[in-house]
Amino acid sequence: xxxQDAEGGAIPLLFDHGVSFRITGVANRLNRSAAAFYRxxxxxxxxxxxxxxxxxKTPELKVGDAARSADLDAAQASRALKLLKERGLVSMEMTAxxxxxxxxxxxxxxxxxxxxxxxxxxQRAARILAGFSDEELATFFxxxxxxxxxxxxxxxxxxxxxxxx
Numbered sequence: 583x584x585x586q587d588a589e590g591g592a593i594p595l596l597f598d599h600g601v602s603f604r605i606t607g608v609a610n611r612l613n614r615s616a617a618a619f620y621r622x623x624x625x626x627x628x629x630x631x632x633x634x635x636x637x638x639k640t641p642e643l644k645v646g647d648a649a650r651s652a653d654l655d656a657a658q659a660s661r662a663l664k665l666l667k668e669r670g671l672v673s674m675e676m677t678a679x680x681x682x683x684x685x686x687x688x689x690x691x692x693x694x695x696x697x698x699x700x701x702x703x704x705q706r707a708a709r710i711l712a713g714f715s716d717e718e719l720a721t722f723f724x725x726x727x728x729x730x731x732x733x734x735x736x737x738x739x740x741x742x743x744x745x746x747x
Contacts, residue, residue, distance in 0.1 A: 601729070612710070619706065624699065629654055629662040631699060637672065637688050638696040644683040645674070671695050 613628065620631045629652070636651035637643060643651065649659030663686060666672040671692035675685045688696055711719060 623702065629658045630665055633662040633666060634696050634699055637686060642685050642687045645686055648686050
């Protein structure tokens, strides 16, 4: 697989070889495409999109739990929640009953926005997965699950032994 340079010559892509390069290359392309789509269509970036999806799964979450659910670090989650609050899509409430935690919830407008994001995401996913049979998709997702589990096992082994694998 190649791309064209400024003069029209072929540039070999790094992810032609090796599982990490291939997966990372595809993931980067999907992220770039998603970032552009959600920014142009909804005026939000990927951190806000991830936070909206996380909040759509449960009526309320502590901010830290929302960040973990969205797979964002604390700073990314804070910036995303600030933007979403400014747009009236989430409410945040300090509570003494939960150890001075901040609870975040989707507002009515946030729930509507979430539903529009979800529908758009389903349409994008259908386009990305077009042409695959149900059997191929089941196999693909099973393989991704195994790769993910193997990667987690590598991380755990590295942490236990201090080795770099």
